[in-house]
Amino acid sequence: MPVLQSVPAASSRAGEAYGRLPLSFEPNVGQAGVPFQFLARGSGYGLFLSPTGAVLVLARAALGEKHPPSETPRQEQRTTAERHGPSSGRRSLADNRQPPLAEREVTALRVDLVGAAPEAAMTGRGELPGRMNYFKGSDPAQWRANVPTFSSVAVEGVYPGIDLVYYGNQRQLEYDFVVAPGADPARITLAWQGAEEVKVDAHGDLVLRTKAGEVRQHKPIVYQDVGGVRQEISGRYTLRSGPATASDQAATRVGFEVAAYDRERPLVIDPVLSYSSFLGGEGRERGWDIAADSEGNAYVTGVTLSTNFPVADALQANFGGGFDSDMFVMKLDASGTNLVYSTYLGGTTEDAGFAIAVDAAGNAYVTGLTTSTNFPTANAFQSAVAGTPPRGLTVHPFDVVVLKLNPTGSALVYSTYLGGSGEDEGIGIAVDSTGSAYVTGQTTSTDFPTANPLQAAPAGAWEAFVTKLSPDGTALVYSTYLGGLAEDYGEGVAVDSAGGAYVTGITGSTDFPTTPDAVQTNYNGGFFDAFATKLNAGGTALVYSTYLGGTNEDQGLRVALDAAGSAHVTGYTFSTNFPTTPDAVQPQLGGFTNELVAADAFVTKLNATGSALVYSTYLGGDSTDEGWDIAVDALGNAYVGGLSLSTNFPVTANALLSTNAGSFDAFITMLSPSGAALTFSTLLGGNLQDDAYGIDVDGAGNIYVTGRTISTNFPTALPLRPTPPDNFFDLFVARIAPDPMLNVARAGNTVTISCLHSLAGFALEAAESLAAPVTWTPVTATPTRNGLYDTIVLDALNGGQYFRLRRP
Template sequence: MRNCLRNIRPIVLLLPLASGIALKGPHSRENFPGRTDAPISISRADAAASIKALEKADHAVQVRVMESYARLPLSFEANRGQMDSDVKFFSRGNGYCIFMTPTEAVLTLGGGSSPQPKGPKLRESILALDPSVVAARPRRTAVLRVKLAGANPKPQLTGEDELPGKVNYFIGNDPRKWRTNIGTYAKVRYREVHPGIDLVHYGNQRQLEYDFVVAPGADPKAIRLGFEGAEKMEIDARGDLLLHTPEGDVRQHKPLIYQESDGTRTEVSGGYSLSRRNQVSFEVGKYDRGRPLIIDPTLSYSTYLGGSGSDVGNAIAVDSARNAYVTGATGSTDFPIASPFQAAIGGSSDAFVTKLNATGSALVYSTYLGGSSGDYGLGIAVDSAGNAYVVGDTDSTNFPTANPFQAAIGGSSDAFVTKLNATGSGLVYSTYLGGSGGDYGLGIAADSAGNAYVVGDTNSTNFPTASPFQAAIGGSYDAFVTKLNAPGSALVYSTYLGGNINDVAAGIAVDSAGNAYVTGYTASTNFPTASPFQAAIGGASDAFVTKLNATGLVLLYSTYLGGSSDDVAAGIAVDSAGNAYVAGSAGSTNFPTTSSFQAASGGGVNDAFVTKLNATGSALAYSTYLGGSSYDSAYGIAVDSAGNAYVTGTTLSTNFPTASPIQATHGGGENDAFVTKLNATGSALVYSTYLGGNSYDSAQGIAVDSAGNAYVAGDTESTNFLTASPFQAATGGGSQDAFVTKISITPVPAITGLNPSRRISGGRAFTLTVVGRDFVSGATVRWNGSARPTIFVTASRLWAAISAADIASPGAASVTVFNPPPEGGTSTRVPFTINGN
């Protein structure tokens, strides 16, 4: 387990200081148990016993406990005489403590504990608690003192957002020394540490954060941080600040700074600066000082996943609890594992299956899956019970099988289909699927009854078939579509799908009626068609889209999709109305488009494309290119309940279309991954972003949850791939790592009140307090549609500077709040009354 301080995120609201601090060292912890904010009168010995019991629990129990605990708000306890009087607020947990005095915040980073003799001590190097209160102290402790140089020595410290729990200390038999009904708070604010600048501490049980709230007109250059207790400070090649302590390294990621106005974001250059006096300040490039600087709050997590070899993430799925399931291939003998079905690599490369918790900060399980040769996970699905369905291909004669339909490999390479139980510790079933030639599983879907639908390609003339639409292979390679029953013991149907040359099925989706939607590419001039939108092949190869009925015997429709050159489809999704969404790569300059965001090719070798076919397959609801002036290809697609399409892939283009991006520019390497959300009509980008660093980056899989959060899996060779709240903050040391990224949306805000709600005309400027819900950092208060300087206080409170000119004349003004993209938007209008004199 890694220390809770791994994900400390310093942020400057209106002057953002981005991302995470990672603690690495011999005593690091992944998560940490501690106390809740319910009323307590528990002894430290009882708490220590609970911690030890938890550490002995199996991994699945630990994960459930830690996930529940991590969702609790971090609590700051007011000092009411239970510790040194210099401390005004404090928070603590296993592995860390933070003490807040008027002039500094003191963090202790420690490992195990050992008893200390009782007796009063006024001070230790970490502002010691009274030993009668805390009888256990860190055996080896690093102390990091965070001071603001040149700051107000007497700022006002106040607790904000009081929590429901109270803390009680009943120690000894003298009631005068008892401390009861002590308040706990979600935030602590230092007011006016510099003129116009507040400092706010907050977080949750896994993440500690602090914000500098910089009012319009205040000077961010006044902020200078000193870190006493760091043996060495440096800024690395990525722009991250590294603080070396005896207990490990604390990493503070490079700031991401930008300004937003009317939905348009402009990045501002900036970063950390180290002075000769070992102080840290912030360099900020040129920006509009009449507008606030803001932080992008939308990257929920992004993490490396890999070891010292080569690791590739190929597919991703998400369950109703927002856990992410990833599969791919690894050559690493030290790939991260947890509660594995298979603890060690079996051959030159193995498939892997990894389940990440909803915050991306911990492995629920992670396992190798393979035999003594090469094995590759290429597709994944998950059912409502949390069982994972994996497809890929294997060269191993001893690939793990359980309750198989086919117990032995049939040729040089076979597809495999594996169903893992919800804990990842066992196989529900696992089977080969193939004939005497080469067979490759590329895509998988599961229905509500637990049937698995698998697609891929085969050159076996004896590929297993059952109730087939097409009983025999048609060319050199054919696509195949196979439906396995829920126990994995029999084929419901299995069919070839192809013509006289080569055909590959790369993606599959299934609707509530059990109809299968298949896509891929074909070079065959006689590929099976039915009620087609496009009846004939257009170039050397075309994409195809085929809908099979629930028995697999009938094509409900089947169509080519392409222009005069090479066009390939890689991913497919289906909505509740039976519309199919297809993504891939178009080499044709005359690829079919309609109602499109981008009607023409971007001018490069290939563009990505996104196509929506109606439920009968007879017409395009929309079809669009998506690309720039170089090479662009889409590999995965998902769709939400509103019909928005989420697309991912790879791009070499420095002018790939972006909108409200997390990363606005190409990372500088050969390829970057991209993630794009198209609106329901395909006519506009909701957001579109690069995702990559200084080397090769590509995304292969994408999934979306019920809230519209996008989950992306791929692989990266970059050492500076964008990470946030990561399970694994750095590359594993091999040639490439898998990555998993979650992009979350910003909600539409709502206003519930204004204070004041009226003013007399001709009065002076004032600060308007806007109360509501779903405010995010970067939210802007608008007065009659025009932005006003805004300070984010909490998710339910904003401050806005209203000028004398705004209330110069009697009448009414309208107040709205705008949340920045992705998504976000503008609240409904609330009137503000301006009375006459």
């Protein structure tokens, strides 16, 4: 799965090291119910180590069980809409179910070190910054926090005078036998069990054929260090006869044959185990949302069906979801090369994370849903699932979950259920400066928890809700239904500095609550309209509330705020008469008008009172385009992430990918504060399907994106491995830094040049004229940071009239 990797450097650049994650090993402190001392996990494999051997568990989805690349999120959403309406497409995991074990190819390869010392000491070396945290189930005694991780594991004295060291990366495992002077490498014997065939091929590789595919150990590299220079020694694998191991009479014994070498010096035997055939993971992953803090750390939540969640360091041995899903939460450092933490969160049935927010201290707030009766709780407002299984079923209806993780991910500050006797789903979350979390979603419960409500009871079968929790998670500050007689779904929420909550979502109600001065007070028809609503700080009154839609179907999916209190909404529309403004980037629907086939994304900015559109525009091409998330920077630029099937999606000259590369591609678009121009717009994807669902932007203008991909050639800056074509959808995380844009202003004899992004790594040059031939002269002034800008002030009489940035 191509996760924690970013897009290739081009005219817009991605962090060079973003996604360079090592293989990590963790001590077994009870998180894995197996008698091994260390473990490591990755895409499609689990590795368990003891002093006398190792077990490598490999899994690959059976052919024919993959998610069809042609299946669109729209089709997926329509299927679930028949049951619960459109927003259940966000939480529907029916397309993500793992096939039963009988339908997956799973192999366990065991290697015993014949004659090894069981008392040999195992130690972790090269401690990594990341920590593993296991919050599985509702019993805190079973949780494990702050489990350290290491870049290698050493087994000292596995044979007399011989040490064994395991290390590697997400693509391959290496292990070195370090033979001390005078020790005998012929004592090393590996007894392999679990392979259908073991052979040494013509290239000298050891090939193990299994029912799940081929595992290959490349010809061993044997060398000695002589005066600081590596001197290679001829060596090869040999298949040996002899007594089988006690545990498996069918074990195949393999040793090493080494040519003459200096026995007064240490000798290193270095096999490399390659398992690229299995790098797909057992199940599917999807990144639903992402948030960035002021230091450039990225926080991601989503859903996984992999028992070995293959996110770089792969975390818990104890996937809790059975054939259902678990929520995951991860934090990457600013370089993207280290997991600060990453964890499953879930119980024994279905769990999913849909939205994440982060406060100034680095606490992460997550909402989603669960059917698990043993979801991990702490300091909970509601400590148990509220609903009961329908007659004849054993699975409980969904409850909302809301949780807060501390900055290191080592503890739940709080974790609570939130729900009534029906279906309850948490879809959007925001946090204010006091640490209060605001959650929106939808419910069928007539007894959903309310407090100081604007609307005390539901009017329809599915009703949106808005809930504000206290900073410690133990109480509701307010909680209210929001909706009319038909179906209403809360999808996104944002909060301003005064505690006003802004909500967007989807409504089919002709009586959805609106305010007199709203942009659109009437339902315009079609299946659904989007809505945008602002509640006062107490949640007791509407500041404004408006429909957003035309005569066909319109869905609002996320909302973000700028410094002036203007709400920016994105989603998608099939309406040819969706409300737009005259100077919009795209005033007309770009796709087909067939409701079942094509839609365009939309981006709408309301003024602070909700009484007028600052701008509103379609965003799309000749086929389906959907906006799934939106973020706004300090200058009011809006960043939209979504997915596109169009062959002519609007992109800018500095796009990373200009034309659709396969099925759906992700898109990332930056609009100017006036909405009159696309500052940056690009597609992102490979030969199959790629969808972006979450987006955020940091103070330096870096864009963070998460979603899912099934492409075998998804673009990466530092590709760690490919995604096999028979894989399920996998999570991706990307960070993109658009090229800096210069603002030039002259006042009298002073020219001020400013740039939102850092000017580090660029050369500022000036020219007196653009008439050919143009002479560009370096500007030697040093920029100063002025708020969000790098700024250079020049004397207009001594400088140029035109300026450019250039990478040296």
